[in-house]
Amino acid sequence: MAEQGAGAGGSPGWGGGGYRHRWHGAPPWWNRPDGDASRRRWPWRSTLAFTVFVLVGSHAAADMQEGERAVLDPFARVLLLLGTLMLLWRWRRPVVVVFGTAATAMVYLGAGYPYGPVFLTVAVGCFSAVVTGHRKAAWTAMGALWAGHVLMAHWLYAWLPPGGDDAASWGQEGVVVAWGVAILALSELARVRREQWARERAERAQAARRRADEERLRIARELHDVLAHSISVINVQAGVGLALLDSDPEQARTALTTIKAASKEALGEVRQVLGTLRSPGEAPRDPVPGLDRLPELVAQAADAGLTVDIEGEPPPLPPGTDLAAFRIVQEALTNVVRHSGARHARVRLDHEGGELRLRIDDDGPATGADAGGGGNGLVGMRERAAALGGTIEAGPRADGGFRVLAVLPVRAPRENEEER
Structure with missing residues (x-):
C-alpha cells in the first residue's frame, strides 16, 4: 500500500x-x-x-x-x-x-x-x-x-x-x-x-493534526461569517416585518421576501462549506466568494437599513486572498448592522505596493459595549489576515464611529510556496 x-x-x-x-x-x-x-x-x-x-x-x-x-x-x-x-x-x-x-x-x-x-x-x-x-x-x-x-x-x-x-x-x-x-x-x-x-x-x-486543526478553524470561520451576516439581516428584517405587519403590510411583505432571500443564500453557502467535508481532495463545485460579490453585500446591507458606499475597484486576486477580503468586508458590515446605530458605512479598496488595503468605516454611534463586534468576529478577521501574512486593525475613530483596516498581501506566502 x-x-x-x-x-x-x-x-x-x-x-x-x-x-x-x-x-x-x-x-x-x-x-x-x-x-x-x-x-x-x-x-x-x-x-x-x-x-x-x-x-x-x-x-x-x-x-x-x-x-x-x-x-x-x-x-x-x-x-x-x-x-x-x-x-x-x-x-x-x-x-x-x-x-x-x-x-x-x-x-x-x-x-x-x-x-x-x-x-x-x-x-x-x-x-x-x-x-x-x-x-x-x-x-x-x-x-x-x-x-x-x-x-x-x-x-x-x-x-x-x-x-x-x-x-x-x-x-x-x-x-x-x-x-x-x-x-x-x-x-x-x-x-x-x-x-x-x-x-x-x-x-x-x-503535521496532520496541525492541518486538521487549521481546517477546522477555517470551516468554523466560514460558517461563522456566513451565518452571522445572514442571521443579522434576517433579525433586522424580522423586526421590521413585525413592526409593520399591521400598519404597512406591503413593507412587511418586502421584509419577509428579504428574509427568504437571505436564508436561501445562507443555506447555499453552508452547503458549499460542508460539501468540502464530504468530498475531500476535490475542487469546490461552486465558485468561491470574492470581492466581485460586493454589490450583493451592499444590497443586503441596504435591506437591513444600512447604506454602503464602495470606493475603489477590486483588483485581480488569488482565490484565497479574494475570499479573505470578501469575508472581512462581510463581517465588518455585519458588525455595523448588529452593534452600531449607524445608517451609513463606507468601504474603501486601495491596491498598491503588492498590498490590498481594505478600510471599512461607519459613522456610529455604538449601540452597546461591543462597538466593533466582539467574540469570534474580530478574531476570525485577524486569523484570516494572519494566515495570508496580513494585519487587521480595528477600533473607534476619533471623530466617532468605528473603523476596520485590513492590509493583505496580494500574493500570500502559502500560495507562493504551493506554486513553487
Whole structure:
C-alpha cells in the first residue's frame, strides 16, 4: 500500500519521488515499532526458515570439518533446535533471546561441535535486541560469547571435546571479533534508522493534526461569517416585518421576501462549506466568494437599513486572498448592522505596493459595549489576515464611529510556496 501511494506522488524510478516516498514511508518488517501488528504476531515463517537453514547448514559444516570437530549427535541437534526456536520470542523477549542464543551457542561450541550456522541464531537475537532498544544486553551477550570462546579455545580446550584438539590460533579470534563487530554495526544502523523513522512518523502525525486543526478553524470561520451576516439581516428584517405587519403590510411583505432571500443564500453557502467535508481532495463545485460579490453585500446591507458606499475597484486576486477580503468586508458590515446605530458605512479598496488595503468605516454611534463586534468576529478577521501574512486593525475613530483596516498581501506566502 505504501508503494502504491508513493507512485501517485512522483516518478517510480530511483531518482523520482516514488523511491523517496518508499524509503521514507513504512519501514521494512524488521524495523517497525513495537506497537505494529507484525510485532504482535508470532514470527513462525522466518523462524522456520532459520531452523531449516541452521540444521542443514550445520550438517554441511560437520561434513567439511569431519575429523576436526565432534560429530553431530542428538544433543547437538537439540541445542540447534533450542537456539532457533527461541527466535520465536525475539520481538517479545529480546533480552532473554539474545542471552539464551548466546548461551546455547557457547554450550554447542564447548561440546566441540562444528563451527557454522549456529552463530546465525546469535546474530538474529542480537539484531532484535539492538533495534528494540536493548543495546547493553546485546553488547553484553556478544562480549560474553566471545570471552567464552577465548576461554574454551585457548585455555580449556584440553579438557573439552574433541580429544587431542589443539589451541585455536589468535587469527581465528580476529575473525570471530570481526564477525561480532559486523553484526553489532548492522544492528546499530537498523536501530538508528528505526528511530529516525519513528521521528518522521511523529512529525507527520503532528503535521496532520496541525492541518486538521487549521481546517477546522477555517470551516468554523466560514460558517461563522456566513451565518452571522445572514442571521443579522434576517433579525433586522424580522423586526421590521413585525413592526409593520399591521400598519404597512406591503413593507412587511418586502421584509419577509428579504428574509427568504437571505436564508436561501445562507443555506447555499453552508452547503458549499460542508460539501468540502464530504468530498475531500476535490475542487469546490461552486465558485468561491470574492470581492466581485460586493454589490450583493451592499444590497443586503441596504435591506437591513444600512447604506454602503464602495470606493475603489477590486483588483485581480488569488482565490484565497479574494475570499479573505470578501469575508472581512462581510463581517465588518455585519458588525455595523448588529452593534452600531449607524445608517451609513463606507468601504474603501486601495491596491498598491503588492498590498490590498481594505478600510471599512461607519459613522456610529455604538449601540452597546461591543462597538466593533466582539467574540469570534474580530478574531476570525485577524486569523484570516494572519494566515495570508496580513494585519487587521480595528477600533473607534476619533471623530466617532468605528473603523476596520485590513492590509493583505496580494500574493500570500502559502500560495507562493504551493506554486513553487
